[in-house]
Amino acid sequence: MGGMYPVPTSLSPSRVEAFVSCPLAFRFASIQKLPEPPSPHTTKGSLVHRGLELLFMQPAAMRTLPAARSALDQAIAEYRVDPEFTLLGLTEPQADAFFADAWSLVEGYFAIEDPTAIHEIGLEIRLEAPIDGFSLRGIIDRLELDAQGQFIVTDYKTGRAPSERYQQNSLSGVHFYSFLCESVLGQRPAAIRLMYLRTGEVITARPSAQSVKAIMGRAKAVMKAVEQACTNEDFRPKEGALCKSCAFQPWCPAFGGDPTLAAVEAPLRFGMPART
Numbered sequence: 001m002g003g004m005y006p007v008p009t010s011l012s013p014s015r016v017e018a019f020v021s022c023p024l025a026f027r028f029a030s031i032q033k034l035p036e037p038p039s040p041h042t043t044k045g046s047l048v049h050r051g052l053e054l055l056f057m058q059p060a061a062m063r064t065l066p067a068a069r070s071a072l073d074q075a076i077a078e079y080r081v082d083p084e085f086t087l088l089g090l091t092e093p094q095a096d097a098f099f100a101d102a103w104s105l106v107e108g109y110f111a112i113e114d115p116t117a118i119h120e121i122g123l124e125i126r127l128e129a130p131i132d133g134f135s136l137r138g139i140i141d142r143l144e145l146d147a148q149g150q151f152i153v154t155d156y157k158t159g160r161a162p163s164e165r166y167q168q169n170s171l172s173g174v175h176f177y178s179f180l181c182e183s184v185l186g187q188r189p190a191a192i193r194l195m196y197l198r199t200g201e202v203i204t205a206r207p208s209a210q211s212v213k214a215i216m217g218r219a220k221a222v223m224k225a226v227e228q229a230c231t232n233e234d235f236r237p238k239e240g241a242l243c244k245s246c247a248f249q250p251w252c253p254a255f256g257g258d259p260t261l262a263a264v265e266a267p268l269r270f271g272m273p274a275r276t
């Protein structure tokens with residue numbers, strides 16, 4: 001007998017990690033596609049990404065700090081009317097602080113590198129590559145060429161730099177990007193840089209055929225586990241660091257909730273239609 005949950009046909013690196021972190025939260029978000037309220041942290045991250053994208057749409061020589069200010073202002077104007085921002089329900093003073101912090105992240109970017117010297121060939125590129133009957137997808141913030149004509153992938157991070165212990169996890173995402181580049185664009189990137197705008201740290205990974213292969217093995221294993229969970233309708237809660245910020249806690253049995261009520265109650269509570 002097949003399970004009631006459809007097996008997803010494509011996964012992003014963050015979805016893969018989400019399943020490993022907590023299968024039940026993954027079911028709510030990625031299989032049932034229940035709405036989740038936006039969080040200031042993720043909205044600020046998207047806003048800053050958009051500001052930097054707009055900056056990089058300028059010719060290289062014009063990517064100055066004042067140009068970045070205009071780019072962020074344009075991004076702010078877009079976000080002012082976006083549910084991702086409006087549903088945060090910030091007061092005007094809170095919104096001011098939110099936008100001021102976004103600007104400090106853009107300034108943090110300028111402390112790391114000079115954007116007039118970057119030879120980018122793509123921004124916010126959506127890539128999808130097939131593997132074993134499903135596909136992996138991801139968005140590359142910025143793809144550029146180094147002096148030798150090799151690909152460099154840059155990923156902007158607006159959160160804190162990971163501790164040693166979590167570095168391996170965030171780097172596994174990096175090797176996914178490497179796989180995507182190699183499959184779709186035909187060339188393995190020479191380096192993948194995680195750029196932490198708040199702290200100025202840059203973590204550089206140099207993917208090898210082996211690191212890409214290892215991460216593919218992991219993706220396939222996780223996908224198999226996802227398939228099994230769907231077939232057996234068995235998505236268990238896994239308590240951990242994520243519970244604190246988990247929007248689905250009211251329906252989580254680990255916290256005394258009833259998961260069968262989530263499909264009806266989450267859209268009501270969060271005032272949003274289910275995601276598609």
Ligand code: SF4
Pocket residue numbers: 022024025237238239240242243244246247248249252253254255
């Ligand atoms: S509250 Fe924790 S255990 Fe429950 S669904 Fe959310 S992340 Fe999983």
